Amino acid sequence: MKPALILSVLAAATLAACAHSHNRSSSAQPDHSAAEQPVQAVASKYGFDETVARIEKAVKAKGMTVFTVIDHQAAAKANGLTMQPAKVIVFGTPKAGTPLMVKDxxxxxxxxxxxxxxxxxxxxxxxxxxxxxxxxxxxxAYGDVENTLANAEKLIRATVSQ
Structure with missing residues (x-):
């Protein structure tokens, strides 16, 4: 076999192996079925500022850390833009997250x-x-997160609806 042909075959095999090892999902198209929506939205029975404060307080009360709060409306205003109130609360705990990141x-x-x-x-x-x-x-697997991440979801729901 000629060296150029051998290199071509090896390159093709390497590319195929790399593509296979980095394809982590079972399909190229996301599944947005009703049973598994990518995001959940829960109406709050509180005003904007009180909802933010209640979520921060609830997260901290469960021993999690609020790492930051991103105020998108303030960032927009600082750049001469307007938008609706929008804050992203970033939170968690290494006790729950670290084992998941070790696994994957x-x-x-x-x-x-x-x-x-x-x-x-x-x-x-x-x-x-x-x-x-x-x-x-x-x-x-869901069993890996049912007592951690899934509980955070339940905490948010309860905090804004009760």
């Missing part, structure tokens, strides 16, 4: 958790990634 290092792109509080037409909502959608395509 790519999962670090999904952590820490985030919740958007926004207001449209006078109605405040808390919007967050659905737990099952968050782990889809990862090496993380």
């Amino acid at each position: 290092p790519y999962f670090a792109l999904q952590l820490p958790l985030r919740v958007l509080v926004t207001e449209n037409n006078g109605k405040t909502e808390a919007v967050f990634n659905d737990t099952r959608a968050l782990i889809r395509g990862s090496r993380i």
Whole structure:
């Protein structure tokens, strides 16, 4: 066999192996079925500022850390733009996240958790990634997160609706 042909075959095999090893999901198209929406939106029975404060307080009360709060409306205003109130609360705890990132290092792109509080037409909502959608395509099983990430989702729901 000629050296050029051998190199071509090796290159093709290497590219195929790389493509296979980095394809982490079962399909190229995301599944947006009703059973597994990528985000969940929950109407808050509180105003915008109170919803943000309640979520921050609830997260801290459960021993999690609020790493930062991103105020999109303030950033827009600082750049001469206007938009509805929108803050993203970034939170989590290494006790829950570290074992997941050890199991699947790519999962670090999904952590820490985030919740958007926004207001449209006078109605405040808390919007967050659905737990099952968050782990889809990862090496993380629902059983690995049902007592951690899934509980954060329940905490947000309860905090804004009770």
